[in-house]
Amino acid sequence: MATIRDVAKLAAVSVATVSRVLNNNGYVNKETKEKVQQAIQLLQYEPNTMAKGLAGKKTETLALVLPDISNPFFSEVARAVEDVAQLYGYTVVLCNTDSDTDKEQTYIQVMKRRYVDGMLFASNTLRAADVLMLNKANIPLVVLDRAPANVPCLVVRSKNNEGAKLAIRHLLDTGCRRIAHIYGPQETATGKERLIGYEEAVRSFPWYSPTLMEPGQFSIQGGMAAAEKLMERHPDIDGIFAGNDLMALGALKKLQQLGIPVPGRVSLIGFDGIELTRITEPELSTIAQPIYEIGATATRLLIKKIEGVQLENETYECEVELMARGSTRGNAEAGR
Amino acid sequence: MATIRDVAKLAAVSVATVSRVLNNNGYVNKETKEKVQQAIQLLQYEPNTMAKGLAGKKTETLALVLPDISNPFFSEVARAVEDVAQLYGYTVVLCNTDSDTDKEQTYIQVMKRRYVDGMLFASNTLRAADVLMLNKANIPLVVLDRAPANVPCLVVRSKNNEGAKLAIRHLLDTGCRRIAHIYGPQETATGKERLIGYEEAVRSFPWYSPTLMEPGQFSIQGGMAAAEKLMERHPDIDGIFAGNDLMALGALKKLQQLGIPVPGRVSLIGFDGIELTRITEPELSTIAQPIYEIGATATRLLIKKIEGVQLENETYECEVELMARGSTRGNAEAGR
DNA sequence: CTGAAAGCGCTTACAG
DNA sequence: CTGAAAGCGCTTACAG
Numbered sequence: 001m002a003t004i005r006d007v008a009k010l011a012a013v014s015v016a017t018v019s020r021v022l023n024n025n026g027y028v029n030k031e032t033k034e035k036v037q038q039a040i041q042l043l044q045y046e047p048n049t050m051a052k053g054l055a056g057k058k059t060e061t062l063a064l065v066l067p068d069i070s071n072p073f074f075s076e077v078a079r080a081v082e083d084v085a086q087l088y089g090y091t092v093v094l095c096n097t098d099s100d101t102d103k104e105q106t107y108i109q110v111m112k113r114r115y116v117d118g119m120l121f122a123s124n125t126l127r128a129a130d131v132l133m134l135n136k137a138n139i140p141l142v143v144l145d146r147a148p149a150n151v152p153c154l155v156v157r158s159k160n161n162e163g164a165k166l167a168i169r170h171l172l173d174t175g176c177r178r179i180a181h182i183y184g185p186q187e188t189a190t191g192k193e194r195l196i197g198y199e200e201a202v203r204s205f206p207w208y209s210p211t212l213m214e215p216g217q218f219s220i221q222g223g224m225a226a227a228e229k230l231m232e233r234h235p236d237i238d239g240i241f242a243g244n245d246l247m248a249l250g251a252l253k254k255l256q257q258l259g260i261p262v263p264g265r266v267s268l269i270g271f272d273g274i275e276l277t278r279i280t281e282p283e284l285s286t287i288a289q290p291i292y293e294i295g296a297t298a299t300r301l302l303i304k305k306i307e308g309v310q311l312e313n314e315t316y317e318c319e320v321e322l323m324a325r326g327s328t329r330g331n332a333e334a335g336r
Numbered sequence: 337m338a339t340i341r342d343v344a345k346l347a348a349v350s351v352a353t354v355s356r357v358l359n360n361n362g363y364v365n366k367e368t369k370e371k372v373q374q375a376i377q378l379l380q381y382e383p384n385t386m387a388k389g390l391a392g393k394k395t396e397t398l399a400l401v402l403p404d405i406s407n408p409f410f411s412e413v414a415r416a417v418e419d420v421a422q423l424y425g426y427t428v429v430l431c432n433t434d435s436d437t438d439k440e441q442t443y444i445q446v447m448k449r450r451y452v453d454g455m456l457f458a459s460n461t462l463r464a465a466d467v468l469m470l471n472k473a474n475i476p477l478v479v480l481d482r483a484p485a486n487v488p489c490l491v492v493r494s495k496n497n498e499g500a501k502l503a504i505r506h507l508l509d510t511g512c513r514r515i516a517h518i519y520g521p522q523e524t525a526t527g528k529e530r531l532i533g534y535e536e537a538v539r540s541f542p543w544y545s546p547t548l549m550e551p552g553q554f555s556i557q558g559g560m561a562a563a564e565k566l567m568e569r570h571p572d573i574d575g576i577f578a579g580n581d582l583m584a585l586g587a588l589k590k591l592q593q594l595g596i597p598v599p600g601r602v603s604l605i606g607f608d609g610i611e612l613t614r615i616t617e618p619e620l621s622t623i624a625q626p627i628y629e630i631g632a633t634a635t636r637l638l639i640k641k642i643e644g645v646q647l648e649n650e651t652y653e654c655e656v657e658l659m660a661r662g663s664t665r666g667n668a669e670a671g672r
Numbered sequence: 673c674t675g676a677a678a679g680c681g682c683t684t685a686c687a688g
Numbered sequence: 689c690t691g692a693a694a695g696c697g698c699t700t701a702c703a704g
Contacts, residue, residue, distance in 0.1 A: 003697055014675045019699060026700095027673050048510070049450040050389045051697030054680050059386065065431075068415065070611070075411040079404065081429050092430050094400075094418050114385040114427065122489055151493070220615055249615050256617035275406070279585050280616060281592035318619065339681055350691045353684060362684095363689050387681030390696050 002043035005046055013040035022047060037329045053115065060105035062302065063111040065095040065104065066122040072274045073291065077122055077144070088303050090117070101125045114136050118302045120144070124188045142298045142306035146189035151295070152313035154305065157300040160271075163287040163320035164197025167241045167269045170285070170322055174329040176239030176267050181227040182216040182251060184243040191218065194243045194271060212237070223250025230264075232260065238266055239328075245252030245270035245277050248284055252327060267328040273321075282326025289320055338379035347375035357381060389451065398638065399447040401431040401440065402458040408610045409580070409627065413458055413480070416631030420518040424639050426453070437461045448473050454638045456480070460524045476641040478634045482525035488649035490641065492634040496526055496607075499623040499656035500533025503605045506658055508609045508620070510665040512575030512603050514543045518552040518562040518581040518587060527554065530579045530607060548573070559586025567594065567602075574602055575664075581606035581613050584620055588663065603664040609657075618662025626654055 004022075008015045014030060020026040021036045021190050028036075039045070053059040064081050066074045082092045093116065095107040104125045111119060112134075119134065122144040131151045134141050147155040171179050181198040184191030197214070202208050214230050216222035223242055227250065230237055242248035248270030262268050262282060270277060273288025297316060305311055324330075340358075344351045349368060356362040357372045364372075375381070389395040393412060398421050402410045418428045429452065431443040440461045447455060448470075455470065458480035467487045470477050483491040507515050517534040520527030531549065538544050550566050552558035559578055563586065566573055578584035584606030591598050598604050598618060606613060609624025641647055660666075 007696075015698080016675060016677095016700080017673090020674085023699085029673055032673080046445065046449045048390070048697050050386050050395065051680090052695090052699075053386045054384070054390050054682085055698040055700080057680080057699090061429075069405065069418070070408070070411045072406070072408065072411070075406045075408070078430065079406040081430060082405070082432050091446065093397075094428050094430050096415060096418050096422075109382065110427065113382040171569040253615060253617050262337075276612065276615070279589060279612070281589050327594065339680075351682080352684080352691060352693095353689090365689055368689080384681050384689085387696090388683075390680090390698085391682040391684080393683090393696080429674085 001048075002045040003068035004045070004047065005178050006043055007036065007039045007045050010043060011035045017320070028161045052053060057115075061088055061091050061093060061114065062299070063093045063095060063107070063114075063116040063119045064122070065097060065107055065119060067099045067124070069094060071246075072276055073246075073272055074122060076274065076291045077295035080292040081120060081299045082326050084296045084299040084303070090303065097123045099124055101127075104130075108134070112139065116261065118142070118306045120298055120302055124185075140302060142302040142305070144294065144298055147315070152314055154301055155315040156294055156301065156318070157315060158289040158294065158318045160193035161197040161200070163271060163289075164194040164241070164243075165201045166320065166322050167271065167287050168198060168201035170196050170324060170328060171239040171241060171267055171269060174263075174267060176329070178212075178234065178237050179239040179241060180212040180214070180221055180230045180234065180237045182214055182230070182242040182247045183215065184218040184238060184247070188218075191243055198241060209234075209289075211242055216242065216250065218244050218246055220246050220253070223247030225250075227251035227254040228258070231255070231260065240266060240268050242268070242270045245272040245274045245284060245286055248286065248327075249276060249280065252280055252284060253284040262327050263329045269328055273323060277323070277325070280327075285325045285328040286323050287320050288323045290318055294318055337384075338381040340381070340383065342379055343375045343381050346379060347371045362446065368466075376467070393451075393471040395451050396425055396455055397427050397430045397450065397452045398635070399427055399431060399443070399450075399452045399455045400458070401433060401447075401455060403435045403441055403460070404432055405430060407583075408612055409608055410458060412627045413631035417456060417635045418629040418634045420635040420639070426639065433459045433461065435460055437463075441466075444470070448475065454478070454642045456634055456638055460521075461468060473482060476638060478638040478641070480630065480634055483651070490637055490647060490649055491651040491653070492630055492637065493525070493651060494625040494630065494654045496529035496655050497533040499625075500530040500577070500579075500606060501537045502656065502658050503607065503623050504534060504537035506660060507575040507577060510599075510603060511605055512665070514548075514570065514573050515575040515577060516548040516550070516566045516570065516573045518550055518559055518566070518576060518578040518583045520552065520554040520583070524554075527579055534577060545570075552578065552586065554580050554582055556582050556586035556589070559583030560590040560626060561586075563587035563590040564594070567591070567596065576602060576604050578604070578606045581608040581610045581620060581622055584622065584663075585612060585616065588616055588620060598663050599665040605664055609659060613659070613661070616663075621660050621661045624657045624659045626657075630654055 004015050004018050008018045020028045021033050085092045118140040128148040128151045142154045145157045180201040183195040214226040216226040270286040273286050277284035277286050340351050344354045356364045357369050421428045433440045454476040465486045465561040478490045481493045519531040550562040552562040606622040613620035613622050
């Protein structure tokens, strides 16, 4: 492998000059530049990223920390992150935490010693101490969904509460009169906020009861189990709002197994807008977040921060959108 | 950030000694070792990975090149790769190629200059020249599914031909008498081999016709379109073998939209065994590859190669397994 | 506009 | 068992 020294020798200049044309900074005479570029061509020279990183204090690497890449929501986010990163010349390192605090700690340490230029957190276990530590280590940070309390940091998130209310209004509008909720883990901001949105939207109704709420761990299995319990407990339920699409998918499957027509007898709506909502028959109505946009925006913000743009430590809230499809009444023919 | 120098000073030894205890190589007196470890503790010292990489010629980084992380098959693979890598102290860099040769070339260059310790290719566009180049650059390589012709390299793959035949046999066993095939891109090994397996299994039947084969691009959309065409062209089809699960999922959706009972009138089977095959009702029968195992095995082999273990450039073939579930006849109650 | 030199934070023979 | 020193391949003030 050719080094910058070889190029310098061949072009009969100093390594400093080669470095200048390489990075396009500092003045360099046009002819000199051409000589250097020819040498680079000839030697097929490619700069060593590590040496560059060590000398220049930049690695052009981003760490993406998420619970599980095989969860379709996060793989869509990851795709967006990598696309944008690639556009700006950054490389993405993948970290699966399984929402396990220990694993997350390990990764934070590992990424710190790798001197990643920035971190993107889409995991729920980030604590205030971690944020502080990263600040101290001078590693820019963008958090998805949830900021630890009392520490300033950049957050990109969706309007969960509003989305939940949108879901309930849609179910009411399409004739539902007894609406249950399958909720996600209450340690997560998304799980909690959507549950609160549901409660706020329905608690004034005479039919409201806490027994209309059932946890589903944000998973397909959890959604199936929750739907089964709910229908057993309240056979007159005619609408279900699931806190994410995975649980809604599980609920749909269970309802179909039980022979309960969707949306004929029970309307069903999820939250997130992952691609999978389109693979079932009927297609799943959902409150869609702009998943790709969230990942892309977060990455752009992170890169800006890395490149020294002063950003307020604010929260970027993304709009959510009702996708009325086959699984809610009046939309059986929609989305085809 | 403390450096190795700070540690050396505090422990009153040389940096060489610190390096030795850090890497646990070379002799070092027990008491000295303890002194050093205490200093490390005190200073909260963490070695700089880049400096280590530059000096030691190792980055402990693996590049994972795949078409698209948001494809569930690849996100399952990625999860396995990262798990194993993490276990051995390696970090994984993500590269989405969209099966685009240009993007792939770019990534190969970028990863080369980053001096990744090894590459895992799960993309179909790898060419013989690339393999040779990586060999020359001394970057160990493991390929998933497909090896370019005429160049030695390590390949991990599944028994596609055999799997296709297993699928056809299952359809025949459960009473199908006219079986169609939705096939994947013929530039891919998987797409091609499964199509060949299908042809070999059915061509001796009197009902066989080339018009029973329809391309579906390995996608849900493609699967839907293909299923529609097939049923229009041959309304008497009573079994469909799709070359992957995504296309099978698309076919299932289309059949349900058309009001064609599955498996009542048409039995359906996919290939891959992704998790999504369980979310539909009926669940999808499929020829399962051990996806996680494939990713894990490939990563272990790659790490062995990196660590200097001599490996034959052979092909590791994984077994496939018939998962008979609700979408094929006689299994309507299976898998619940 | 260009070069010499120091330095980034490690590892690794080589002496001792 | 331990240290001095060279070197990994770059960048970046500092002179000129």
